[in-house]
Amino acid sequence: MTPLSATLLEPETTQQDVADEPSGSVCGVLAEFSGPKELLRAAEMVRDAGYTKTDAFSPFPIHGMDDALGIKSTILPVIVLVVGLTGCAGGLLMQWWMNAVDYPFLISGKPLFSLPANIPVTFEIIVLTSAFTAFLGMLGLNGLPKPANPLFEQERFRGVTDNKFFMYVAADDPKYDGQEVVELFHRAGATWVDDVPNSTSPSRLPGAIKMALLVLFAIALVPPLMIYRARHTTSEAPRFDFFPDMDAQRYRSAQQSSDLFADGRAMRPQVAGTIAVGDFHENDAFFLGYIPGEDDEAPADEPAPADAAAPAAGAPAANEPDYVTEFPVEVTESLMQRGQLKFNIYCAPCHGLAGQGDGLVSLRAIELQQPTWVPPTNLISPPVVAQPVGKIYDTITNGRRKMSGYAAQIPPEDRWAIVLYVRALQKSQHASLEEIPEDKAAVLKNQK
Amino acid sequence: MSKTWYRSLRELENTAEFQEMLHREFPEAASEFPKGLSRRRWLQIMGSSLALAGVSGCRFEAETLAPFATRPANRIPGKTQQFNTTVEIAGQARALRATSYDGRPIKLDGNPDHLSSGGASDSYTQATILDLYDPDRGQTPIESTGGSKFNRSWIEADTFLTEQFSQFAGSKGDGLCVLAESTSSPTAQRLKTALQDKFPQMKWFDYSSLSPVNSRGGATLAFGKPVRTEYDLESAAVVVTIDSDLLGQHPEGLRNARSFSRGRNPDSEQMTRLYAVECEFTGTAVAADHRVALRPSQIAGFLASVEQALASDEETHAADESAPWSQQVFAALVDDLKKHPGQSVITVGERQPVEVHALAHRLNQKLGNVGKTVTLLPDESSADTFDEFVTHAEANGGSMLLLLGGNPVYDSPADVEVAELMEKFENRVHFAVYPNETSAVCNWYLPMSHPLECWSDATLYDGTYGVAQPLIEPLFESRSQIEFLAGLLGEETDGLELVRQTARELYPELKSTREWERVVHNGFHADSTAKPITPELQNFEGPAASTEWQNPVEVTNGELEVVFTTDSSVLDGRFANNAWLQELPHPLTKMTWSNAAIMSPKTADALGVKDDDVVRLELDGREIELPVYVQPGQATGSVAVAIGYGRTHAGLVGGDVEEGVAPVGVNAGVIRTAGNRYFATGLKVSPTGRREELAVTQDHYAIDKVGLEEIHGRVGDLVREGTLDEYREHPEFAEHRVHHPPLESLWTEVSYDGHAWGMAIDLNKCIGCNACVVACQSENNVPVVGPDQVRASREMHWMKVDRYFTGDTEEPEVATQPVTCQHCENAPCEQVCPVAATVHSNEGLNDMAYNRCIGTRYCGNNCPYKVRRFNFLDYRSEMEAANRELMNLVLNPEVTVRSRGVMEKCTYCVQRIQNTRIEAKNERRPIGPNEIQTACQQVCASEAIVFGDLNNPESDVAKAHADARAYGLLAELNVKPRTKYLARIRNPHPWLAPPVESAHGHGGDGHGEEAHGEHAHADERHDAEVSHNSVPAPTQELREEQV
């Protein structure tokens, strides 16, 4: 018996309730009648006789049988109405929530939610839900599906779906008395009357079928379980992707690999001598940190042209370019701060926060006694202090000895900022008391 | 255990993969391409996208990052860089700016700093980038001996060459003959002279199928020396193009288009008026106010008559209505020229014979244009000496013929049997970018580098010295021309050094590194531009004046005139293997993937042929067969055939008979003899009975009467036009052309407070040149679909340039209209998508979420402009073919490559919007008013397209939308398009102007649009007819077959 019926059957006693419980060996009396009219008449007689747990069986519905048996009208319509209304509300709510609340998008300049557009779907949902209710409700109230039934064991009863008409009174009817019922049926003109013995076969499903159903259920569980497992276990391999329509793109994006080139890179180096738009600079002092000689590019075979002979005056030793000695940028407080920031990011790890060459990396390398480790320059040592700013800038740009150039990482402005900060560090280390502003000086004095 | 391990290892050694792996690990060349996997034309093997699934299995591809150990300075991975360079196409140098992504060039545009383009470019420039990544380019030297080919290395090639040249060193170069494709590169010139010094006996000939023989000759006739002419169309009042595509194929086409479009401003008091006298419909004529279609042979007479009329000082008067169109225009033209001395321009196309060019010079001189609207510049380019080569070769042949570029076997005149001539040389070496028909008859083919792969230089049209810097190391084992020549000289062959050497010699100031770097950076040497000259006009006999052009033509088969046109897609055939160009619709015919016998409806009628009929063209004994395309406006009695098709050794796209890939189109060169390289009379056309459907992107089928009448009714509403007078009378006539009920929304309209991206297209400037189509294709990874799919009307171009013919079929007017996604604010496509794959952004973009699209195609149905494109098949499968992989590199990594089953369309170049947004954000500033350029806008020479933020009153687009001429296409549907069109203003001569009818109360005074419902449409029909010169009844029938 399905749960639905279990809950709903109280008001409506049905013949199944009767047939299920075994009361003695007989569960009721069954009589056959020759036609619809006879059956109707019999039903009325039985009803008048005061029997309640009765039922009539026919190949097709017989009009008037409801009254004849005294069947109360079913509540099915009410259930359907309730569910239908719920479906309506649910449908509207769903559309409003999905399109206007959870994931709103601007479509054809239309409002996020407008009733006209949402009526069709709502309507379909109403129909769908109520239709299912009507069908399942009918089954539930009728206690179907019901595989076994004592009546089915009556050979004659098989004709009920063809051309036979039966009347039945259950044994547990309060006024039940086998004999009386039999006589009543005979009076009603039954063509055949007999007791119905209790069902010998179990009213439950046969074990085999149960097993089969269980197995089916188990098998049905396998795919979802596999998916669950796939989703909740980690793996070396990339994620599954059964339809890689646009996931695998044919273009080569930034830094991707490509077997088209021998080095396996899709990224190609810039050809020597080429100059991208915006990479040509007039201001050598700013971008190089030194003023290049005019004719450095002239090939050996032809003599250096006269017009570009003399390098700028006061140039230091030969093969040393003409470094700028003044900052080509405006020296400001903010530049100083930026310099500190960048210095601590890029330089401090080796050169140390104070630029004394005692950065963490360096310390660690020494601690591990790395044979190849060249200790970083002490930036506040006199030789560095003596260097023109241009040279320091050039060092940052192109590197010195083991230190590689930072041109790629640090834009020119920031390089100058760092140079400025280095200068500040140098000054700070060799500062005499006079050079310190009064208030700060006071602080220092107190420390002593 | 271990045994098997050893054995397996030994087996492994012999497997192909292992060999290949070895190869990749320790390669000689920069790269390796498996060849010959699929040698069918890839356009025919479009298939399933499941093939792609095969590539990556059922998992995501494992991605590996491959950065540089030390990052190059001033390059951020994934951020594009620009490089100025110079590229020579068919001897014409172009100042370009290449966009490079991670060190790979992905797009070419004009160099905005140089006047020749001002940042614009044409379809050839745009498509050149595709050639760079074309695997059909020569990849290794090839030696063919005993009828079979062998891939060789350069080492082997060099041994051969050195051995040869050591002999020549002895013989002073006797027996050595060089046939070089004309180039303007000073370095090449320098090396040439160096070679000539080294090998005095060497014979050197310059050759190009497109060399401007006639204009040079004309100038020499007029001034005694070759000159180049530059035009100032902006300040010219009258422009007369004689059989010339002044705004298109002309070397300075871009510059001309720009200055012309600036002169076409209807709001200025003087608007340039353009007369076009020509044979086949050129792009220039699209912009013309008056066009006369004459057969090329009549044109000389026409111009001579003009000179006559100008000489006579009797009062000019209008020809009467009944007179033939040509006479009416003639009268008006003469009148205009007389009225505007010193303000006119007369220019002649290369096709016309020497005298006509000379005559044009004389006229310009007489009209006092020279020095005002016409500027003369010296012409240093080397003359074409192909004829001398022929005589030389016939006479003595030689031991070695060295061909530098070019493809004489294919494109030389048909009556010169170049192949046989070449046989007269023991060794024939072809050094070119592509192995082609000529290489096929050479015993050595040597690969030349693509212009974007090597250092070089060139002289621009205006004499400016331009430097070409490489964007990428050569992809194949190739050498640049100058490196090769230097190699022959035995000098050191560093391209950069060679070019600098030249620069030093030519311009001492460039000795300084800084100055040199400046030039490299700018792409050209600003101070080197040629100074105008004023040569003395010589006395010469102009063409004989005749009135033959006045009488209406009788179409007599056998007496027809054939005109050979350089094609807007493949030029002279050199772009035959370029799929973008092959699929680019011809501006007027909208034909793709083939050439045809183009003739006017009247001609076709007289010959009894229809569209797609395959006909035999016979010209003194030579014949070709190709389908007919009926084109209004082709001069009656003439047949135009495009050269450059029917390539037999172009590649897997353009045709390669050795690989079993049929040629595209038919080689018209077969009937093109030295005598008549440009046009010829005496053509006979005879139907073969066969039919061959041409792949056309508009008017996909011979249209019926019903449709035709409808089109004539509609064109006036879609492409809104008015005469200058009409415009001055009531400027917003365009807005009032279509009447509709008030456009009100049922809902509170969405407001766009932030940016509101919009576009405006000025139909008055557009000349339908198609450059925008290719630019869009290159920028947005638009696939190529191939002829069959085009026939099925499934072309994928995001941008289409519609063209409609109106008026008489023999003397029609044409209206062009670029159409792309209009980004409607009430986009009809959006509401019908069940999965919300296309939605609106808060900046008014109609976004397309490819990954969400399931391909119901409902949006396509509901788009009134039909600008949505659907991937019916996997149009990318060709790239999966291993030997095609290289082509992936041309893709723009910032635009998703759409897969099969997905809808796509114009995005207003959203990737460019985002990039600019990011830049602005980083620099903590708002986006500038005109900072963002869409690809189509960037390429447009006539500045017809503007894009920007409608909410920014500073922006050009906001101004354009506010313009009186602005109107929304199909705005009556209340879709609120974000793209607006500016109505086209024609400037006809008063005598030829259509009667301005008092356009049903257009004045805009009081009467709102909603005022009339029905009758308005009746009116539209009416004035649509009137606005194009309506036609006499007899031609009606003809008109109906076409348009």
Add this chain to the structure above:
Amino acid sequence: MATALAAPVDTTIEDPTRRPPLVTGDHDYQSITDTIHSISEHKTPRAWYIAFAVSSTATVTFFLLIGYLIYQGVGVWGNNNPVFWGWPIVNFVFWVGIGHAGTLISAILFLFRQNWRTSVNRFAEAMTIFAVVCAGIFPGIHVGRVWFAYWLAPYPATRLDMWPNFRSPLLWDVFAVSTYATVSLLFWYMGMIPDLATFRDRSKSKIKQFVYGVFALGWNGSARHWHRYEKAYMLLAALATPLVLSVHTVVSFDFAVAQLPGWHATIFPPYFVAGAVFSGFAMVITLMVPARKWFGLKDLVTLRHLENMCKVILATGSMVGFAYAIEFFIAWYGGNPYEGFAFINRAFGPYAWAYWTMVSCNVIAPQFFWIKKVRTTPWMMFIICIFVNIGMWFERFVITVTSLSRDFLPSSWAYFKPTPIDMAMFACSFGLFFTLFLLFCRYLPIVAMAEVKSVMPVPESEAKNDTKA
């Protein structure tokens, strides 16, 4: 045996005072059961095997073609730009239309107490369901990326947790068609339960008994069951009635809501529904005429049944014709030039042939049903109905393709050419339809026995039959 009704009667009398019997011939309950049950019980006729062989081959081809389609892409069809929707959608609308008669007969006629429906409704419902199956397939495989078609379901998809767009008519369509399919199936099955029970009780073989038994859900004809059963059936009918009307209304929205000239018309819903009923009944007759002959159902499906259906066809056919006329009137009266051209183009443009085929088949052909002779001669009505079926397919073709092929911008006009795949798929979809139908005829009660019994005239002297025993 009863002989009351042995004499043949004219069931097609027009006199309202006399009600002709719904069942003719010498029939009692027993014999009706026998007639129907014997169809599935007796040895399968050779003809059935042949028919089944043919149709199932077609079905297999159909699915092979679908496989090819999914492998290659929708490009294998003739669809292009602008005709983004071609034959697949035409076929879809065609099949959905056919799938209207069944539920209409069972639901609406039931509510109107049209008892004559009893002997044809089962048949018609089955046809409905099979037609809807065919219909459902086309839009499914029509999308460019079939493997993501499930995004149409209201389920948070594409890693963005996106929901479908409920403003799209296409989504309404998904809901409408799926609902219709489900409810029709329920309706059909529910109506079949008592007859399945009959089969259960009549079958000889154990397997059949078991299978029918399972599906009969233990039905035993209890009066109390009948009571709720009838109520539920009534409710379903009441629900299905608006549903039937809604389905094609929503399908018509796919077109009517779009902006395309020739689609954008308020007349579409009623016009589509009429057309659907029209085509549906035509298909019922096309199947019923041969079926009643082969399965000896002449007494159950009498001429009167057929005639009534012919009358429905005549009525709806005229409605459709009227709709065609109105379309033109509106196009002209609306004064929208694009709309106007759309219809001129239909009638005189490159697709005029299709248009006139449609008109002659749909408007002219059914007019013959004014003649009683035609209404009552099976072979005549069969021929006319074939024409109607053809005509209705063309109607969908005309609406879909001609409107799309020429819309606003002349530059995008193009002619649509179907590919062999297009044609093969349409042809093979019939294979699927008939395969299902043959299986139905063979194994299920093709006439609602219980209902027929309830309306058949009761033989007086039947009491005698059963006194023996």
